[in-house]
Amino acid sequence: MILEKQYLLTERAHLMCPQMNFGIAFTINAKFIKQKFHNVMNELESAHPFLKCRIGYEAETNKYFYSYDEFLKVQVIEKSLAEIITENLPEDLWNDYNKTTSTDWNVLTDGLLQVFVYKAIEDFTILFVAHHLLADGRGLLELVQSFVDCYVEDKVPIFTEEKIISDITDLPVGSDLPFISKIVIENANKKWRKEKKQLSYEEYHAFANRFVLENKKNYSLRKIEDEDFSKIIRQCHENKITVNDYLLAKMAIEDQTDKIIMAFDIRNMIKNYVNGSLGNYATAVGILCKRKNKDMFSLAKSIHKKKESVIKNKSTLMTVLTCYMHMEPGLLDAAAITGLGIYESYSARFVGGQMFGFANRNGYSITNLGKIHSDSIKDAVFIPPASPAVKKIWGVLTVNDTMNICSCEMV
Structure with missing residues (x-):
């Protein structure tokens, strides 16, 4: 659990700004096992208190903070596909991302991460959709890697007492x-x-x-x-x-x-x-x-x-x-x-x-999350946050010597 109340400081810039959501879609070189998947999600929630947080408000001080709820669970939606098309990600994935980000994310009532799972015969693809108050792009990538390490190699994530910039x-x-x-x-x-x-x-x-x-x-x-x-x-x-x-x-x-x-x-x-x-x-x-x-x-x-x-x-x-x-x-x-x-x-x-x-x-x-090598991750795409101040943004992530450039343009 969070040992002390974490007040939003620099994060407050993401609080009342539309379209502060983004995602990482990744395909794992492993078969989907339902119970194992949910066990890994439980391990992540135990290791990262912010995954069990909404945003709370103190009227007397006009301060917002990460409000921990031990009963809060990350929302997970499972879907089945006959085939995962790694060259252009499943069409369902893009539809789900657009649908879940088609309204403003209410951080006072909802958790800060949503997860979609696309099950195929030989492997499966996961979409993490996060509010920027949960993490930046690099932080979400580290969460993805932690999930994969736990699922494929049974590496239990270490508890992290989240500590944001406070002064x-x-x-x-x-x-x-x-x-x-x-x-x-x-x-x-x-x-x-x-x-x-x-x-x-x-x-x-x-x-x-x-x-x-x-x-x-x-x-x-x-x-x-x-x-x-x-x-x-x-x-x-x-x-x-x-x-x-x-x-x-x-x-x-x-x-x-x-x-x-x-x-x-x-x-x-x-x-x-x-x-x-x-x-x-x-x-x-x-x-x-x-x-x-x-x-x-x-x-x-x-x-x-x-x-x-x-x-x-x-x-x-x-x-x-x-x-x-x-x-x-x-x-x-x-x-x-x-x-x-x-x-x-x-x-x-x-x-x-x-x-x-x-x-x-x-x-x-441009937000470039850098380069990763992994035997467990077949492919991954970073879907960048579409700040209303920009006309176009590139989200870049290189996996196993393939650079994926996801472009978001306002219309």
């Missing part, structure tokens, strides 16, 4: 906002306090349901495998760039954009991070991708230099997180839907519309 001192030295940025945030806070508004979760949920129903998304999947993948790795090595640099350049050229938001894992930088903990340990940074007169690898080299410069500057790297920390919680609650034009607040319109990009909704983004 700015958890971040590396030098992470705080520059003085001018603090002034901008404090001015927005003062204006919010003068407005004397407070957006309730129930109000948000009604607005968000309408937004999700009216704003559709298209998903597509492409695979880069075998010789093509080996060629990319070789070219990246020869040009002294990373695969992330290559992906940023690829998106910039394909979509004719000069700026891409990149997710960046900061687990190894967080002072109180507990290995294997669920929660959010990622930041996001904007990378300039000036395309003028540049081919793919020339652009990737330029991106590499800009990215390395951003990573070295802790204040720039952590800007998004430290903005959340300095902002009035109520203002942060209202930022997304005010920026989207479905709630009225002068201060929240500036924060959500201009600072966080919800007014224009024209951002491009």
Whole structure:
């Protein structure tokens, strides 16, 4: 069980923002055994308290927290298929993902993970659908790997006392906002306090349901495998760039954009991070991708230099997180839907519309979960969260030298 109450701090940015769900679909090299499957799910629930949590609210402090319920079970839906088509995932899976994310996820009443199982003769595919309050993409991937290790190799997951970012001192030295940025945030806070508004979760949920129903998304999947993948790795090595640099350049050229938001894992930088903990340990940074007169690898080299410069500057790297920390919680609650034009607040319109990009909704983004090798996992696809601030996002996951790029585009 959770030994102390975990209050949302940086996670609060995901609380009242539509479409904060994402998923990982993975096919296991093993036969489905019903009782064994449910035993493994029980082991995961015992190891990760957040799997038995909803979100609770303290009215007297205006704080939200992870509310542990020992009787809460992860929702599991089982389906049978004659065949698992690993090249393009089962059509049922995409239909289920679209259906379960077609309304806003009520985190005050529902758990933070849903599981779909697609049973075939020789193997089976699982879809984990998570709310961002449960974990970031890397955290969900670790949960997937823990499930597979337990199911295939009988490795019982170790209990993890979830420990989220709770204070700015958890971040590396030098992470705080520059003085001018603090002034901008404090001015927005003062204006919010003068407005004397407070957006309730129930109000948000009604607005968000309408937004999700009216704003559709298209998903597509492409695979880069075998010789093509080996060629990319070789070219990246020869040009002294990373695969992330290559992906940023690829998106910039394909979509004719000069700026891409990149997710960046900061687990190894967080002072109180507990290995294997669920929660959010990622930041996001904007990378300039000036395309003028540049081919793919020339652009990737330029991106590499800009990215390395951003990573070295802790204040720039952590800007998004430290903005959340300095902002009035109520203002942060209202930022997304005010920026989207479905709630009225002068201060929240500036924060959500201009600072966080919800007014224009024209951002491009990439989240790359990296590369895994597994004899037990035949294939896996990362379905990225479709933030309302972006026009297109790529979710990238490489399994056994096959890179899967799942693209989500707003329509």
